[in-house]
Amino acid sequence: MSPTSTTLRRTGTVAALTMAGVLAAAGAAFAHVTVHPESYAKGATDGVLSFRVPNEEDTASTTKVQVFLPTDHPVLGVLVTPQAGWTAKVTTTKLKTPVKTDDGTITDAVSEITWTGGRIRHGEFQDFDVAFGQLPDDTGRLTFKTLQTYSDGNVVRWIEEAKDGADEPENPAPVLTLTAKGAGAAGSDAGSANTSTSSSSEDAKESTASDKASDSTARSLGIAGLVVGVLGLLAAGFAIARGRSFSS
CATH class of the missing domain: 2.60.40.2230 (Uncharacterised protein YcnI-like PF07987, DUF1775)
Structure with a gap:
């Protein structure tokens, strides 16, 4: 097996393990x-x-x-x-x-x-x-x-x-x-100030709905950011491997 193939394989393995760790951690946090x-x-x-x-x-x-x-x-x-x-x-x-x-x-x-x-x-x-x-x-x-x-x-x-x-x-x-x-x-x-119970409850429900939407958006963006980071690591690994291949 050539040095380039070995480097690519190691880079892919590291990226896969990193991605698995990211998704496992995210899943554990969301399961509470x-x-x-x-x-x-x-x-x-x-x-x-x-x-x-x-x-x-x-x-x-x-x-x-x-x-x-x-x-x-x-x-x-x-x-x-x-x-x-x-x-x-x-x-x-x-x-x-x-x-x-x-x-x-x-x-x-x-x-x-x-x-x-x-x-x-x-x-x-x-x-x-x-x-x-x-x-x-x-x-x-x-x-x-x-x-x-x-x-x-x-x-x-x-x-x-x-x-x-x-x-x-x-x-x-x-x-x-x-x-x-x-x-x-x-x-x-x-x-x-004095407000009716029904009005206060509706306001609280709207606040709760907004909170849920914010949570979902934040979590999605967080996961997306982590995935992009892992893909960047993978791309860097391939670039290094190609550089070594051309210089050898």
């Missing part, structure tokens, strides 16, 4: 269960959270999704948006510390939502929308631990919490960041 938008203002009222559940299995479908809502910093006034093909079961829990609101004292809050009956197949994802009346104003983040059950009985536990300064865990739980009021968060401010 996430919540959208990623942030809201503390104490925000009348908004919508969308839990995005992708199917990461090649030979099984997602048939059950369980989202656990925190009760130490409860989300108040939770309502589930009807999802075609899916049935939602809402579980409430008595709060250890009741929450005082303008409408009275709240002693119970939703602690779990379970969706069953539908299927998320390979290469697909499903958004599960949950409306809320008010978010807590006494914490900086809410963690929504999630269980994803597949048709083959496999259960993926998205329950790991990221530590400051540490790498992202293998199965991270969806996290909603709560920002200071007026800091440009996605949600409405708890002390904002």
Whole structure:
């Protein structure tokens, strides 16, 4: 085998391995269960959270999704948006510390939502929308631990919490960041002007839709950039090999 053929073969192998690594990393990142938008203002009222559940299995479908809502910093006034093909079961829990609101004292809050009956197949994802009346104003983040059950009985536990300064865990739980009021968060401010619940919910849904589109565009551009980089590496390898061939 000539030196030129050997160089070309090595260059092609390196490029193929690099491409495989890029696609594997991208696939792993996109397979996480996430919540959208990623942030809201503390104490925000009348908004919508969308839990995005992708199917990461090649030979099984997602048939059950369980989202656990925190009760130490409860989300108040939770309502589930009807999802075609899916049935939602809402579980409430008595709060250890009741929450005082303008409408009275709240002693119970939703602690779990379970969706069953539908299927998320390979290469697909499903958004599960949950409306809320008010978010807590006494914490900086809410963690929504999630269980994803597949048709083959496999259960993926998205329950790991990221530590400051540490790498992202293998199965991270969806996290909603709560920002200071007026800091440009996605949600409405708890002390904002009086608007109807329906109008606020529509605005939040539009924000969520925009967020989803931005995520898709950013991810597509990111992958495209990585692919172009790999192709550039491959082209450079061929150019070097041709140069060596002509000089020999």
